[in-house]
Amino acid sequence: MKAEPTASGTGATGTPDPREDIRADTHLIRSLLIGIFILMAVYALYFGRAFFMPVILAFLLALTLTPIVRFLRQHGVPDALSATLLVLLSLIFVAGAGYLLSGPVIELINNASTIGMQLTERLAQLRQPFEKIMQISHQLEGLTQTSQEPDVQKVAVAQSGMLSSAAGNILSAGTGITIVFVLSLFLLASGTMFYEKIIQSFASLSEKKRALRVVYDVEREISHYLLTVTIINAGLGTVIGLGLWGLGMPNPMVWGAAAALLNFLPYVGALMTIILVTVIALISFDSISFALLAPTFVLLCDIVEGQFVTPLVVGRRLEINAVAIFIAIAFWSWLWGFVGALMAVPLLVVVKVFCDHFEGLSHVGNFLAAQHSLVVEEDTAEQNGKVRT
Structure with a gap:
């Protein structure tokens, strides 16, 4: 008579079931591969930030403007025309805001030391506990100025390096901004072609319908x-x-x-x-x-x-819990600086909406959701269950 495995994973004779060992090894290998993939993705995002940052910004900009393009499409405006107008208006707005704000911002940066001195004078009554720290700071500042006074040529060389670095940063920023607006223009002008290409990669009709539903739901919720x-x-x-x-x-x-x-x-x-x-x-x-x-x-x-x-x-459904927000801001600011910090929450919402549409990733979506959102969903489920009974 064939021995059946028991609930503990052993046969009737008490010997371990080899199938359990195979499952455990498979699970371990899968976990290791997922961990390696995540580490490789993080390294790729860090070292390839000059490429990935403008591309992701372009996708976020395209998703932001998609509801407007969809609204204009319903009123007979072609996608190419509406996308061109919206991207041009966005570029004009960003350039105009940058031009108008550049003067006051540069003035504030140049007057940073003066602002600090004025603030110190206004808060003089609160300065007593920090007098020792300020004395040490002034001493270090004096030592730095003393060490730099005889070495005039070294300061000139450092200034040249700073100028070349600033020129390189400006060129890189200009290239990134160009990629953002041009790529977002192509994404908006393509209409539904991008989604059609995704759906064509599935074989059966049921998979195509499910993919179409998920893609449109995710796009609609994120863009809104x-x-x-x-x-x-x-x-x-x-x-x-x-x-x-x-x-x-x-x-x-x-x-x-x-x-x-x-x-x-x-x-x-x-x-x-x-x-x-x-x-x-x-x-x-x-x-x-x-x-x-x-x-x-x-x-x-x-x-x-x-x-x-x-x-x-x-709405409350797309709210993210505070712990996930702080982790995302810390991670993306470390990865891509201030621009990455600005993209942290939108990217987190993208991940949450995507996870909510797949049962295998629902636990990730539940972790990212705010606590009161989960309570509302549980109450709704309970009410639905009472109605069915």
């Missing part, structure tokens, strides 16, 4: 999220800029643009904006109590946006 968040951030920056202008803050347009841009970094971006506005307000106004009105106004705007506007417009 990106466009909505972009509009909300632009509105937030406008409100903050106008409010700071009413309070008499210098360069309110800069702080409005900074608030709109940094708001793509949840929690971190709002905190950075409040700190920057607080520093400038303290050195710009004579009264400290009046100076604190500016950061208080920014804080109230961020609270209204984060707790009411975004959840109401975007």
Whole structure:
């Protein structure tokens, strides 16, 4: 009589089942291969950031503008025409904003040391616990200046290297911006051709239908999220800029643009904006109590946006838990710097939406989801179960 394996993985005679060892070895090899693939992908993204960064930015820009192209297509406007107009308008907006903001930003950078001295004077009463640290800093600064005074030629050589490095960075940034806008133009103008190519790679009709449903659902949800968040951030920056202008803050347009841009970094971006506005307000106004009105106004705007506007417009389903957001921002900022930090949350939403459409990756989507979203889904499932019974 043939021995049947027991629940513990052994036969009737107590000997180990070789099939269990094969399964364990297969699982171990699969886990090792996945780990190796992840490490190779991270290394590729790090060393190939000059290529991957503009390409991913182009896809995100195309997804952001896709709802507008789809709306214009329904009203008889060809995809190529609408895509060209939208990309040109985006390029003009970015170039115009960069030109208008470059002067005040450069002025702030050049006056950074003066701003620091003025802030130190305004907060002199809070400086006593840090006097020893400041003395050490001044001593180190004096030693650095003393060591650099006799070596004039060395400073000139370093300046030349800095200029060449800056020129190389400008050229690289220009190339990346060109790739972003040109590639996004081709993606938008291609219409549904990109999706058709994906569907054609499947054999059976059922697989084609499932792939078509998943592709369109993912594209629709992500594009709606990106466009909505972009509009909300632009509105937030406008409100903050106008409010700071009413309070008499210098360069309110800069702080409005900074608030709109940094708001793509949840929690971190709002905190950075409040700190920057607080520093400038303290050195710009004579009264400290009046100076604190500016950061208080920014804080109230961020609270209204984060707790009411975004959840109401975007919905709770696409919210990400705070731990995943901080990990993503830390990872992408280490990988690609400030640009990577700005893309961290949109990429995280892309991953979550994609995982939600596949049962094998649903546990990843559940990990990325906010806690209250899971509670809502569980309550909905329970209600549906009661209705069925």
